[in-house]
Amino acid sequence: MIFSLFGRRKTNQRVVDDTYVHLTEAARQPLFYERFGVPDTVMGRFEMVAMHMVLFLRRAGQADGPLRAFTQEMVDTFFQDIDHSIREIGIGDTGVPKRMKKFAKMFYGRVESYSVALNAGDRVALSEALSRNVHPTLAFSRDSAEGRGMHALADHLFALEAHLAGQPDGSIMDGRLSFVVPEVREAV
Known part of the structure; x- marks a missing residue:
């Protein structure tokens, strides 16, 4: 009986890894x-x-049972990926915890700001939050190329959230998470 638990963990890890690969591939469009x-x-x-990842967490947060537990494994994988990336660019063992703490704070800040805007259906607030994070050194302007890009990205987030909401929990739990390819509504 105990050996079946080890096999189950391996299967879960494979599904988590597959799902995370889908997520990162979507992010690299x-x-x-x-x-x-x-x-x-x-x-x-x-x-x-x-x-x-924020959109995945929001979708998984609507579910009950196994998908919620699966969510923690996805978050763990996300932060393991960040840890690996930090080490890959040459940050030593002593600097990693400080950087990880910074990335965690950044990530959960994004969860909060994007969720507030998405919950309110506020395209402008979402565009501004995206701009603060994607272009931190630029003042947000709706008429700039960056502003138009962030509005298009905000539109994509709303569409992607609707797309994710339509996916059955079972499909996600089987590693078949699907992200739509961004539709270009505005040229930058």
């Missing part, structure tokens, strides 16, 4: 960087993975 104006940098890629 070239259109985010080419048309929405997200910088193709380490931080720009972090922003896109974090954005998709």
